[in-house]
Amino acid sequence: MKLRLCLLLAVISTALLHTGRVESARRPRYGGILRVEIGAFLNSLDPASAPADSDAAKAKDEIDSLLYSQRNPDGTFAGVAGSGAFHISAWESGKHVTLAANDNYRGGRPFVDSIDFEMGRAAKDRLLDLEVGKTDFAEIPPEETRSAVERGVRVSTSEPNELVALVFTAGHPVAEDTHAREALARSIDRAAIVNFILQKQGEPAGGLLPQWANGTAFLFSTAVDPVGAKELWSQVAGSPGIVLGYDSGDSLDQAIADRIAVNARDAGIALTAGPIANPAPSPVNYDARVVRLRISSSRPRDALAALQAALVPIAGLDAAALPAAASSEQIYDRERAIVGGYRVVPLVWLPQVYGMGPRVRDWKAPAAGVGWPFADVWLEQESR
């Protein structure tokens, strides 16, 4: 009887403690708006419209991965927009896009109610907004990771999955000189790029795939050899030097290109670095350029095939398609063949770095080729 009375009293209870604190809980909680800031300006999410630049292409790809339920092997999306975990609920070209949770998503409704993307936020503004709690999630340039951590921002880092490489332009006289290509490759101090420019975020790259992908990256040397470079360059007859281009809007590319110029000068190589206009001039006026290529798959065969496909038109590589079931050894051999020609000079592998506010839970940096897993993320909410 006493128990019944007690339970009846409990019927009216809906009280929560009025602590006002953000508290931890293990099991995901539903609700809330995830605020995301991106650097790109998107003018359309129409599959038929081409993004303005590489940043916009990456951002569109991330948003599409939330809107579509299926992805094709070539990285494109299948089905209709809205079949994925989210659908578009508001759109303001170049400024905002809001995605609402799809209640009927076959994988289960996402935990957050919606995601609000704010476009065109510069890296320094994104970092500041993370710091003051104005946003929940933003990408951070790898070289800013240390600064972000020092400023108290939660940081999540992926496996290194973006290759920065120097690629010679097919058909340019100096790019067709094997000695010139090898001389420049040997002159580059990759460790210095990682340690100073990237603030130890990333790894020196000697091959095309990082160690986690095929397990053979350690077989490629990343040592700097200024003596060997000087000797090789001395065999280059009458070259006016090398013109190295970089993306005019990418400060990291510029810093790397400037560092390469310093290394080249130390090896006696005449090299000038300069920005490449967007769109690039035709015919191209640079002998080599710094490129950044995101690894598109966790499967080493597919990742290398995609890298090869991206590099062939720039470097004029003569590379046959990889067998569908290429072995680790075949993948290594292909990498060795590409890198051994010095038309493509791997420099560093970069991770993707994400900054998060304190209320973001269950975020896991996605594997290569996988979009931001916002459907699995949930938000810690203030106790009322």
Add this chain to the structure above:
Amino acid sequence: MRPLRRIIPSILRSIVAVSFIACAAGASFAQTPSEIPHAWTEAVYSLAQKIAAALGSTQAFSLDLKDISAAAPVELAGLRRTLEDDMSQRGARAVPAPADAQVQVTISRSLGGFELVAEIHRGDAQQVAVVPVAATGELPPQPSPQPGIQRRIVWQQSAPILDFVQLAADSRRALWYFLEPDRLVAYEFDDGTQVLHVAQPVSRRYATRDLRGRLVAADATHVSAYFGGVRCDGSWNPSFAVECRENAGQEWPMGSANWTSVPDRNFFSTITFSDSLQAKFPPFFSSASPSSGTTGMSSSRRVVAGLGGQAQLFVGTADPVAAFDGWGSDIVSIDSGCGSAWQVLVTGAGDWTQKDQIQLYEIRDGRAAAIGQPMEVPGPILALWPGDDGKSARLISRTLESGSYEASIVSVTCGN
């Protein structure tokens, strides 16, 4: 009991066998230097073939081994001995440097698993051979259970598990049921040997990303699954059949009470007792109350793991009398037989991207005191339900490294 069909064991028998072997507390996988796992022996054999081909007529080579994977479950000494033995059978022997050829073998690792990489230097020529080590499915060594809490892994599989029950049909035969998001699976064991495996599809009305489910058995041949807004009843008549229907009241039986689930979410709203009395708490993930039979306490005491990450203690009143921070969202009472206080097992409060833990607490005088050390679980705990005997709990977890799902029985031992 109704007759059950016999079917020759499937490959899953070996999985269970491995699980049984590995789940023994403090299971050791130590090996002598001369013994390396079978998959590694196979890989060494393939590598030796390639090295021998690269060496050609060279009969003496220097051999150096290193492990850059930092996690290879094999001893370098054993690997070296196996490789040297294999090479000597192929007419080549390892000698101290300098030698006509140098072979550097590296244990490397990629996303796909371990690899043996050989660099063969012969004069100016260099060749590279890469041999993947087949994944064996062998369990990595389990950390010894912390004093007080024991976890016995009874099953591993790649498909998600929502709940499981193990039931004795008679003195020899046992039936195990596993609820998965899309099917109810039954296994029959005869003297520990799996003799039957049958799976029936189940359909649910709601899909949630944190799908929860619970199995309740009336006896060894009748089991009911509650999940996703439905109730599915499985029975043998004579073969295993499952019938699902909407769970109109969304009530899940939990011992002497029913919990009302919010079917498109992952939490509960109400607890209804057998006499139709309802206790409405703030929405909760789990709840536990002491068993009066074993603790002598009134079941008006109840601890509730709310959505806000705080567990609250109610003692028959509308307002909580205490709150416990740092607890996870799954709680079960357990009658350990150690001491007289009310004891609960509590999961950790980290993210599902991290390892988890279980901690034993004693609740006395409105306070919760941790007893002993927490036991680490190598991935998030997705479900923790009380066992029917009150002395154990059923635990489902996902291993971070392999992504596989584990079903375990958790119990508490005294005197540690």
